Amino acid sequence: MKQVNTLQGPFWVFDQDHLGQVLASMQWWDGQIKPVIDAADHSGWALDLGASVGWFTCYLASLFTQVVAVEMHPSTFGLLQRNIGDRPNVTAHNLAAYDQAGYFSLADETFLGWPCPADLNQTPNASSVAVLPDLAGTIPGGRLDDLLPRDAPVTFIKCDVQGCDLRALKGLDATIMRCHPTIVFEYESGPSSWHRDSWVDYVAFFTRHGYGLEQLASPMDWVAYAGKRPEFPLAPQAHPQADNLSQIKVAILRHGWDTHEAQLLFADIAAILRN
Numbered sequence: 001m002k003q004v005n006t007l008q009g010p011f012w013v014f015d016q017d018h019l020g021q022v023l024a025s026m027q028w029w030d031g032q033i034k035p036v037i038d039a040a041d042h043s044g045w046a047l048d049l050g051a052s053v054g055w056f057t058c059y060l061a062s063l064f065t066q067v068v069a070v071e072m073h074p075s076t077f078g079l080l081q082r083n084i085g086d087r088p089n090v091t092a093h094n095l096a097a098y099d100q101a102g103y104f105s106l107a108d109e110t111f112l113g114w115p116c117p118a119d120l121n122q123t124p125n126a127s128s129v130a131v132l133p134d135l136a137g138t139i140p141g142g143r144l145d146d147l148l149p150r151d152a153p154v155t156f157i158k159c160d161v162q163g164c165d166l167r168a169l170k171g172l173d174a175t176i177m178r179c180h181p182t183i184v185f186e187y188e189s190g191p192s193s194w195h196r197d198s199w200v201d202y203v204a205f206f207t208r209h210g211y212g213l214e215q216l217a218s219p220m221d222w223v224a225y226a227g228k229r230p231e232f233p234l235a236p237q238a239h240p241q242a243d244n245l246s247q248i249k250v251a252i253l254r255h256g257w258d259t260h261e262a263q264l265l266f267a268d269i270a271a272i273l274r275n
Contacts, residue, residue, distance in 0.1 A: 001079060001121060008058055012082045014075075017126040019052065029055050032217040033158065033184050037063065040182045044155030047144070047181075049097045049168050052076055052127045054083035056158055061087045064156065068148065072096035072104070072139050072161075073129050075120050096131050096141030097161060097168035105137030106130070107162075111194060130162035133195050143171035154179045163191020166202055176209055180226035183211070188220055203269055 003010050004024035013020030022029050037060065040046075046060040051069035053076060060067045061084075069084070069092045071077045077094040084090045096104050107130040109115050120126035131139055148154070154175050159165045165185045169176065176183070187202060206213060211224040 006055075008055070011053070011055070012079045013053055014079070014123075014126040015121040016124045017120070018124045019055070019127040021124075023055065030160075030218070030221070032221055034059075036182065036184050036216070036223050037156065037158070041155040044153035044179070044181075046156040047154060047158070047172070049144075049157065049159040049165075050161035051080055051092070052160075053079040057090060057092075058083060058087070060156070060158070061090050065089060066152075067091070068093070068144075070095060070097050070144065072131060072141065073106075073120070076126065076129070093147065094140075096139050096164070097144055097159075097171055098133075098141040098164060099143060099167045099170035099173075100135075101142035101146075102135035102140075103137050104131035104139040104141050105134050106139065107132050107191075107194070111191075128162060130191055130194075131164065133164070133167070144168070145172055145174045148172075148175060152179075154181045157181050157183045157185075159183065159185040161186075163188050163193075164195050164197075166192065166197045166205060167195050169205065180210075182226070183224040184216075185222055185224065186220045187222060200269070207269070 003012050006023040042063045045066040046064040048057045048069040051057045051071040057069040067090045071080050161168050214223050
């Protein structure tokens, strides 16, 4: 690990990580997210799910009254703690945000497509490690609804957890229903499938909560606004299984939901897309 100078001052990063290279070049990591953060309601709490080494955690701490950062990898969590330093309004948790409690395994080369060494200093992809939903590993995980105070005034959520974003958000179902925060999340069709999720599942979740979606500059990044007209633009390059109503219908039925529920959900989605 090493310390580099960044737009937010000195920052600890892994030796070869692409994130560290970007920060050291005085660029903003995932800059498409920053305007959404800047426009959010800063009067409440922010949640940083998949905090990595804390780039957004530290920025959120400069704006929000309280920040809860969640990072599942032990080594990455160590750098997160170092970068948080003595900020009094940040609480960090070393666990995987999910919709059920358990112990998860790290995805290996078979899933990732690249070697994931035990020492994250040896890979340029240290910020892209992921967990698998086998519930038989060593990485603790669970629902953040069970961790947060029941009256926590959450106004913003950043969720980037390498394929299990929907699972993490489902673990915040009560908080989202109560607070209606602005949510930035990532959708990756491949890693999402490891958790038996597709774009249709994301649409169903946000529809149920009364959210509308907007795609950001990156094809994988989305922002969800509560109360916004529920428009769900489809980007075939990001999730080709949902490029038309016929494929959406097939995707719904494949999940094994009872026929009545599947038909109701399909009807809702069709109405949204046609309006």
